[in-house]
Amino acid sequence: xxxxxxxxxxxxxxxxxxxxxxxxxxxxxxxxxxxxxxxxxxxxxxxxxxxxxxxxxxxxxxxxxxxxxxxxxxxxxxxxxxxxxxxxxxxxxxxxxxxxxxxxxxxxxxxxxxxxxxxxxxxxxxxxxxxxxxxxxxxxxxxxxxxxxxxxxxxxxxxxxxxxxxxxxxxxxxxxxxxxxxxxxxxxxxxxxxxxxxxxxxxxxxxxxxxxxxxxxxxxxxxxxxxxxxxxxxxxxxx
Amino acid sequence: xxxxxxxxxxxxxxxxxxxxxxxxxxxxxxxxxxxxxxxxxxxxxxxxxxxxxxxxxxxxxxxxxxxxxxxxxxxxxxxxxxxxxxxxxxxxxxxxxxxxxxxxxxxxxxxxxxxxxxxxxxxxxxxxxxxxxxxxxxxxxxxxxxxxxxxxxxxxxxxxxxxxxxxxxxxxxxxxxxxxxxxxxxxxxxxxxxxxxxxxxxxxxxxxxxxxxxxxxxxxxxxxxxxxxxxxxxxxxxx
Numbered sequence: 493x494x495x496x497x498x499x500x501x502x503x504x505x506x507x508x509x510x511x512x513x514x515x516x517x518x519x520x521x522x523x524x525x526x527x528x529x530x531x532x533x534x535x536x537x538x539x540x541x542x543x544x545x546x547x548x549x550x551x552x553x554x555x556x557x558x559x560x561x562x563x564x565x566x567x568x569x570x571x572x573x574x575x576x577x578x579x580x581x582x583x584x585x586x587x588x589x590x591x592x593x594x595x596x597x598x599x600x601x602x603x604x605x606x607x608x609x610x611x612x613x614x615x616x617x618x619x620x621x622x623x624x625x626x627x628x629x630x631x632x633x634x635x636x637x638x639x640x641x642x643x644x645x646x647x648x649x650x651x652x653x654x655x656x657x658x659x660x661x662x663x664x665x666x667x668x669x670x671x672x673x674x675x676x677x678x679x680x681x682x683x684x685x686x687x688x689x690x691x692x693x694x695x696x697x698x699x700x701x702x703x704x705x706x707x708x709x710x711x712x713x714x715x716x717x718x719x720x721x722x723x724x725x726x727x728x729x730x731x
Numbered sequence: 732x733x734x735x736x737x738x739x740x741x742x743x744x745x746x747x748x749x750x751x752x753x754x755x756x757x758x759x760x761x762x763x764x765x766x767x768x769x770x771x772x773x774x775x776x777x778x779x780x781x782x783x784x785x786x787x788x789x790x791x792x793x794x795x796x797x798x799x800x801x802x803x804x805x806x807x808x809x810x811x812x813x814x815x816x817x818x819x820x821x822x823x824x825x826x827x828x829x830x831x832x833x834x835x836x837x838x839x840x841x842x843x844x845x846x847x848x849x850x851x852x853x854x855x856x857x858x859x860x861x862x863x864x865x866x867x868x869x870x871x872x873x874x875x876x877x878x879x880x881x882x883x884x885x886x887x888x889x890x891x892x893x894x895x896x897x898x899x900x901x902x903x904x905x906x907x908x909x910x911x912x913x914x915x916x917x918x919x920x921x922x923x924x925x926x927x928x929x930x931x932x933x934x935x936x937x938x939x940x941x942x943x944x945x946x947x948x949x950x951x952x953x954x955x956x957x958x959x960x961x962x963x964x965x966x967x968x969x970x
Contacts, residue, residue, distance in 0.1 A: 592896075613896060648888045671889050697898065700870035704896070707867055710878040711895050726872045727807040727814075 590701025828940025
C-alpha cells in the first residue's frame, strides 16, 4: 500500500511493496488520498512532499484484475468508472496540496501511474529500468477529459502527441529531452536522494502554502476549470 | 518617470532615472497616455522600443505605495487597484499597430516582467539582469491576465512552471536558450543597438499597422479576450 513519513520539513510518500506493481485500486487510492490529507493538515511554510516507490514499478496503472473480477460487464464498467473517479480525486488532492511536490520515478509508470507522476510539480526519473507508457491507446481505452487537461497543462508541443498518440514507451533520456521530467539518474538510490535534495531546496524558499496552491491553480487554469475548482486572489504581500 | 521620443520611424519609450521604475498609479497613467500618443502617431513602418535607464527595467508594482495605505486591507486594495490599472497597459501593447521590442537592460520583475513580455520581441542582457516573477516569494497570487500572458507567450509548460511556481530568477543566457527572449547580448549598449536594429528591420517591412495588431490578437486569443479586446476580420489582401 502506501505510507507517509515525516523527515524534518519533508513528507515522504512511499508506495510500499518490493514485488508490487502499485496498481491503483480503491484501497491504494484511499491510502494515498488519506496520506495527502494528513500532509495537508500538518503542512507549514517550508513543507515539501516527495513520492517514491519500492521495486521495479512506480505505478503500473489501474488494477485490471480488480476491475475484471467483477461479476458482470455492467459491474466491470462501474468498477472502471469508480477508479476514474478516484483518479480525479487524486489529481484534485495533489493540486490542492499546499507545498511543492516531487515524484521520484525509479521504476515503470503506465497510464494512471503516469498521471500520478504528472500530478507532481516536478518529476525526476531513472535513466534506465524506467519507462513512461500511456498504454491507453494500445489497449483501446479513451483518456477522459480531466486527464487530457492534465497532459495539456504539463507537457508541451510534440512531446504531448508522442506521449499520448504514439504509444511510445518513453525512457529517461527521452523523457528529459521531451521536457516531461526535470532530470534523470542512474540508480534507484540516486533518484530517491535527488528527489529529497530537491524537496529540501524548494522547502528552503519557505513559500506560503496557500499562495503556492493558488499560483499552481493559475498555472493550470484550464485543468482547474474542468475539475470545477476556482482560484482566489491573495494580495497581502509578505515583504 | 517615462518619456517618449521619436527617432525616424521608431518610437522610443524610456523609463528615466536610476530608480526601480516601479508602477504606481502615476507612472501607469503616464505610460497609458504615452502609448495612446504612439498609437495616434503610428504610420506604416513604425515600431516601438521600450527601454529603461539604470539597473532595473522595472521591478513591478509600487508595494511601498500599497503599504502606505496603513492597513493590510488597505494595502490589498491598493494592490488590486494597480493590477486593474495596469491591465489597459497590457491591452494597449497587445493592440498597438506596430511591432514592439522590449530592450531589457536591467532586472524585470513581476509587473515589470509582464510589461516586457507584452512586447512582440524581448532582447536582454547576458551579463546582468534577471527575469523574475517574485509573487511566489512574497506570497502574492498572480492576476488572471498575467497568467494568460504567460500561458500564451511561453509555450513550454516547464518554463512557465519554473517562472511562476518556482520563482526562478532567469538570466539572459537561460532566457534565450529556453525561448523566453529572442536574444541575449553581452552588455547594455549591445542590447540597445540590437533592439534598434531589430525594430528598424521590422519597420522596413512597412506592415499595415491595423492588420498587424489583428494578427497579433489572433495569436493570443485568450489573453485578448481577458483584456476585452475584440477581433476584426480582414478580407482585403495586398497581393
